[in-house]
Amino acid sequence: MRELFDAVRVGDLTLPNRIVMAPMTRNRAEVNGNPNELMARYYAQRSSFGLIITEGTQPAAVGQGYFRTAGMHTDAHEDGWRKIASRVHEAGGHIFVQLMHTGRIGHQELTGIPPIGPSAIAPAGKVFTGKRMAPFETPKAMGGADIEATKAAYVGAALRAIAAGCDGVEIHSANGYLPQQFLSDNSNHRTDEYGGSPEKRASFVVEIVEAVTEAIGAARVGIRISPGATVNDILESEIEATYGALLDRLSPLGLAYLHVIKQPSFDGITFSRDRWNGSLMVNTGVDDQDKVGSAKRLVKDGIADLVSFARLALANPDLPRRIKESRPLNSPDRNTFYTNEEAGYIDYPVLT
Numbered sequence: 532m533r534e535l536f537d538a539v540r541v542g543d544l545t546l547p548n549r550i551v552m553a554p555m556t557r558n559r560a561e562v563n564g565n566p567n568e569l570m571a572r573y574y575a576q577r578s579s580f581g582l583i584i585t586e587g588t589q590p591a592a593v594g595q596g597y598f599r600t601a602g603m604h605t606d607a608h609e610d611g612w613r614k615i616a617s618r619v620h621e622a623g624g625h626i627f628v629q630l631m632h633t634g635r636i637g638h639q640e641l642t643g644i645p646p647i648g649p650s651a652i653a654p655a656g657k658v659f660t661g662k663r664m665a666p667f668e669t670p671k672a673m674g675g676a677d678i679e680a681t682k683a684a685y686v687g688a689a690l691r692a693i694a695a696g697c698d699g700v701e702i703h704s705a706n707g708y709l710p711q712q713f714l715s716d717n718s719n720h721r722t723d724e725y726g727g728s729p730e731k732r733a734s735f736v737v738e739i740v741e742a743v744t745e746a747i748g749a750a751r752v753g754i755r756i757s758p759g760a761t762v763n764d765i766l767e768s769e770i771e772a773t774y775g776a777l778l779d780r781l782s783p784l785g786l787a788y789l790h791v792i793k794q795p796s797f798d799g800i801t802f803s804r805d806r807w808n809g810s811l812m813v814n815t816g817v818d819d820q821d822k823v824g825s826a827k828r829l830v831k832d833g834i835a836d837l838v839s840f841a842r843l844a845l846a847n848p849d850l851p852r853r854i855k856e857s858r859p860l861n862s863p864d865r866n867t868f869y870t871n872e873e874a875g876y877i878d879y880p881v882l883t
């Protein structure tokens with residue numbers, strides 16, 4: 532019988548436990564996307580997790596959707612991540628950088644560049660541009676050159692992550708950002724080889740993963756998906772066909788892991804287990820009232836190889852120890868999730 536504290540292989544790494552810090556945007560980077568000392572302290576504090584997946588990090592300037600998120604497309608970004616990776620490694624941890632291209636979830640007041648997407652369809656909603664809450668813009672429908680430039684940006688960012696000493700990258704294909712905008716038929720109305728059928732809508736994501744895999748090796752590449760998610764104005768009508776097509780093409784690649792987020796309306800965990808022959812990392816979703824109990828059960832039953840925690844990792848730097856010793860958990864303070872301050876970031880108490 533397996534449990535959360537059994538070691539697990541992820542790519543070429545052996546992780547000491549199966550408890551993963553889920554990716555979380557925290558808006559503490561510098562305005563130019565440079566990672567900083569505060570972030571190094573935050574991640575180093577969480578080095579007892581089997582694996583840390585970082586905040587969503589933009590692979591290109593046009594892929595930045597939020598104020599003060601970190602980048603991985605300049606030398607200064609790479610230097611900042613090098614310091615963070617080394618602090619996490621010194622403390623015995625492992626770190627994958629999540630590459631997040633926000634696509635149509637962005638604003639040119641933030642980046643100086645009009646946002647891009649699979650089709651010229653504006654999402655409903657507003658975004659903070661650093662100055663004001665502004666309605667989303669209609670993105671530029673990506674042409675062939677944009678698609679090639681985007682692939683090159685992911686590859687460039689992945690190479691920088693490895694050069695910075697990080698253990699790998701996670702391609703963020705969940706939660707309504709650019710890759711899921713291609714997967715979903717309400718945001719992708721293309722009639723070329725990237726749209727019109729589940730297989731074609733999956734092609735963009737497959738090509739990104741293949742390009743990154745070729746550059747840094749499959750053992751250092753994970754992917755995150757959220758089949759059926761409706762966040763960021765996504766509405767998928769062919770969930771099983773689309774994600775079936777995606778996983779059929781990704782499963783043979785030998786990736787480090789597949790990271791799937793369960794939705795109230797769709798159990799992506801059960802769906803993925805049958806279609807994935809590598810390590811499966813799961814997140815049971817924000818509606819799960821017993822995150823730790825679910826995690827133990829999913830690992831024990833052989834459904835999940837790893838389980839990620841977001842809000843509990845944010846509030847409990849020593850979550851693995853607390854789970855192991857059945858100690859009380861700190862509660863996350865949502866008022867400080869996205870502020871750019873130390874409070875609510877590096878000051879959650881640890882057990883003494």
Ligand SMILES: Cc1cc2nc3c(=O)[nH]c(=O)nc-3n(C[C@H](O)[C@H](O)[C@H](O)COP(=O)(O)O)c2cc1C
Pocket residue numbers: 553554555556557586587629631703705706755792814815816817818822839840841842843868869
């Ligand atoms: C503050 C915050 C920031 C988040 N940022 C990201 C992100 O950058 N990338 C991502 O894939 N998911 C992000 N998420 C979603 C979480 O990774 C996770 O899927 C979700 O919170 C459910 O997990 P939980 O119940 O353990 O919190 C974020 C969640 C929170 C609470």
